[in-house]
Amino acid sequence: MMASRMRSPLGRxxxxxxxxxxxxxxxxxxxxxxxxxxxxxxxxxxxIGLAGADIETVQNxxxxxxxxxxxVLLIIATFYxxxxxxxxxxxxxxxxxxxxxxxxxxxRLLSFGFAVAGIFAVLSIALGSTS
Amino acid sequence: MRSxxxxxxxxxxxxxxxxxxxxxxxxxxxxxxxxAGTILLVWWLVAAASGPEAYxxxxxxxxxxxxxxxxxxxxxxxxxxxxxxxxxxxxxxxHALDLESTYIGGWIVVGATxxxxxxxxxxxxxxxxS
Numbered sequence: 001m002m003a004s005r006m007r008s009p010l011g012r013x014x015x016x017x018x019x020x021x022x023x024x025x026x027x028x029x030x031x032x033x034x035x036x037x038x039x040x041x042x043x044x045x046x047x048i049g050l051a052g053a054d055i056e057t058v059q060n061x062x063x064x065x066x067x068x069x070x071x072v073l074l075i076i077a078t079f080y081x082x083x084x085x086x087x088x089x090x091x092x093x094x095x096x097x098x099x100x101x102x103x104x105x106x107x108r109l110l111s112f113g114f115a116v117a118g119i120f121a122v123l124s125i126a127l128g129s130t131s
Numbered sequence: 132m133r134s135x136x137x138x139x140x141x142x143x144x145x146x147x148x149x150x151x152x153x154x155x156x157x158x159x160x161x162x163x164x165x166x167a168g169t170i171l172l173v174w175w176l177v178a179a180a181s182g183p184e185a186y187x188x189x190x191x192x193x194x195x196x197x198x199x200x201x202x203x204x205x206x207x208x209x210x211x212x213x214x215x216x217x218x219x220x221x222x223x224x225x226h227a228l229d230l231e232s233t234y235i236g237g238w239i240v241v242g243a244t245x246x247x248x249x250x251x252x253x254x255x256x257x258x259x260x261s
Contacts, residue, residue, distance in 0.1 A: 033219075034220065037213065037216070037217065040209060040213060044206070044209065044251055047255075048255045049258065051256075051259040052258065055179060055183050055186040055187075058179045059180075075172075075173075085162045086163065089163060114170065114173045117173050118172065118177070120177075121173070121176035121177040121180040125176075125179060
């Protein structure tokens with residue numbers, strides 16, 4: 001939606017240039033970056049507060065509504081941002097098409113997998129399925 | 132002109148180091164490092180959800196010298212990538228793109244990274260020993 005509005009009519013007609021999927025990639029990278037500024041500062045401050053804490057303290061904290069919500073947001077923004085960033089790095093340095101494609105796919109799958117694992121861990125603590 | 136005679140762009144190893152280019156590649160390096168570091172975050176959360184034994188495993192690892200070294204690297208990378216990321220967002224608005232501003236902004240990022248890392252570790256260690 002964002003991308004189509006930023007494309008010139010000629011660019012859309014010809015279907016060339018940066019007006020393909022690059023604009024969406026660029027926007028998503030910036031939006032997740034902006035979200036990660038407060039989220040990561042909050043996370044570091046929270047972890048400092050939890051330095052040396054036992055599991056009960058950590059579970060109690062993760063189980064609170066605000067930390068649980070912010071942790072899920074942090075995980076989503078982090079892995080989305082990381083997948084986009086790693087994709088650019090791979091595309092810049094890997095010149096064999098098959099290896100490049102394979103790595104981008106692997107990064108996407110791993111990012112998604114780790115994100116789901118992290119979100120599940122937060123929710124299982126917050127929703128009380130762990131003692 | 133035969134291709135062998137063509138002038139080449141300067142090779143990286145003879146190109147003079149400068150703040151702007153060093154910070155540029157460090158943004159990438161810290162981003163890649165942070166991507167790997169996210170595994171630590173997920174491990175910590177999954178261990179906390181799994182139970183005392185798993186959580187003890189994470190704590191032992193993070194408290195070891197290699198764990199602390201990784202945590203320190205992760206903190207530096209995070210603060211650097213965060214500060215320089217803000218510098219990038221400013222550039223995206225079309226501001227501060229002249230040579231002088233890129234150097235001023237670059238040194239601000241270096242200073243902010245050092246201060247934030249120091250503050251985080253002093254606070255973290257104070258909290259840990261208390």
